[in-house]
Amino acid sequence: MTAAGRAKTGAKRLLERAGFQLVRSTTPQGGVDDFIPFEPTMRAARAAGLSVGDYIDEVMNATPGATQYTVDELRTLGVFAAVPDTVLEIGPGSGRYLEKTLKECSPSRYEIYETAEPWANYLVDTFGVVAQPVTGFSLDATPDDSVDLVQAHKVFNTLTFLGACRYFFEMARVTRPGGRIVFDVMTETCLAPEAMQIWATKGGSGHDSFPAAMPRRTCVDLFAKLGCTLEAHFLAPLGVASTEVLVFRKTT
Numbered sequence: 001m002t003a004a005g006r007a008k009t010g011a012k013r014l015l016e017r018a019g020f021q022l023v024r025s026t027t028p029q030g031g032v033d034d035f036i037p038f039e040p041t042m043r044a045a046r047a048a049g050l051s052v053g054d055y056i057d058e059v060m061n062a063t064p065g066a067t068q069y070t071v072d073e074l075r076t077l078g079v080f081a082a083v084p085d086t087v088l089e090i091g092p093g094s095g096r097y098l099e100k101t102l103k104e105c106s107p108s109r110y111e112i113y114e115t116a117e118p119w120a121n122y123l124v125d126t127f128g129v130v131a132q133p134v135t136g137f138s139l140d141a142t143p144d145d146s147v148d149l150v151q152a153h154k155v156f157n158t159l160t161f162l163g164a165c166r167y168f169f170e171m172a173r174v175t176r177p178g179g180r181i182v183f184d185v186m187t188e189t190c191l192a193p194e195a196m197q198i199w200a201t202k203g204g205s206g207h208d209s210f211p212a213a214m215p216r217r218t219c220v221d222l223f224a225k226l227g228c229t230l231e232a233h234f235l236a237p238l239g240v241a242s243t244e245v246l247v248f249r250k251t252t
C-alpha cells in the first residue's frame with residue numbers, strides 16, 4: 001500500500017472509532033450543482049398527469065410554458081431551421097429542453113454532459129442520447145469543430161464563475177464554424193433593482209451561491225475573441241425572475 005493509501009486507511013479507522021463513516025461521494029453534494037431528485041420528481045409528475053418537463057415548469061417553478069417560450073424564440077431565430085445534425089447539451093437535467101429540441105430537429109447525434117447520473121441514464125434510455133463523462137467543466141470527449149448546436153439552459157446560473165468560464169472555452173472549441181452556441185446567464189440585463197429585490201426576498205434555493213450572475217459583456221467579449229458573434233438575445237423566465245439567453249454563431 002502507498003503512503004497515501006496508508007494515511008487514508010488510518011484516517012478512516014480514526015473516524016470509525018469516533019463513530020463516523022467515510023462514504024465516497026459519486027454525485028456533487030451540497031453545492032449549487034445539486035439537482036432535483038429523480039424518483040420523487042418522476043413520481044410527482046406522473047401523479048400530476050404531466051410530462052416531467054411540464055411538471056417542472058408548471059408546478060416546481062410556477063412558470064407554465066417557460067421552456068416552450070425559449071424553444072419558440074430559438075425557432076423564430078432560425079436555430080432549428082439550420083438543421084443541426086449534431087447537438088450537444090450541458091446539464092440537460094430532466095431533459096425538458098432536450099425533449100423540445102428533438103421535436104424541432106432530428107440530429108443524428110445528441111451528446112449530453114450531465115453530472116446527475118439518474119437523470120443522465122433516463123435521458124439515454126428515453127431519447128437515445130449519448131452521455132459523455134463529466135470531467136471538471138470540460139467537453140473532453142467531443143472533438144474540436146464537431147457540433148452544430150451547443151446549448152445549456154438554466155445551468156450557468158447554478159455553476160460558479162470559474163466553472164461557467166471553463167465551459168465557455170470548451171463550447172467555442174467544439175462548435176463547428178457556422179454552428180450555434182445557445183445558453184442563458186443571469187446578466188445585468190436581468191438585475192434591475194426590482195429583480196434584485198425579488199431575488200433577495202423570494203429567490204434562492206437554500207444555497208447562498210445560487211443564483212450566480214455573469215456579466216453580459218464578459219460573455220460577449222470572450223466569445224468574440226473565440227470567433228463567435230452574438231446574433232441574438234432575449235429574456236427567459238427563471239422562477240421568480242429571469243435569465244438572458246445569448247445566441248452566438250461561430251464564424252471562424
Ligand SMILES: C[S@@+](CC[C@H](N)C(=O)[O-])C[C@H]1O[C@@H](n2cnc3c(N)ncnc32)[C@H](O)[C@@H]1O
Pocket residue numbers: 033034035056090091092093094095096097113114115116119134137152153154155158159163
Ligand atoms: C438547474 S439544473 C437545469 C437543468 C435543465 N437544463 C433544465 O433547465 O431543466 C442544472 C443542471 O446542470 C447539471 N450540472 C451541474 N453541474 C454540472 C457540470 N459540471 N457539468 C454538467 N452538468 C452539470 C445539474 O445536474 C442539473 O441537471
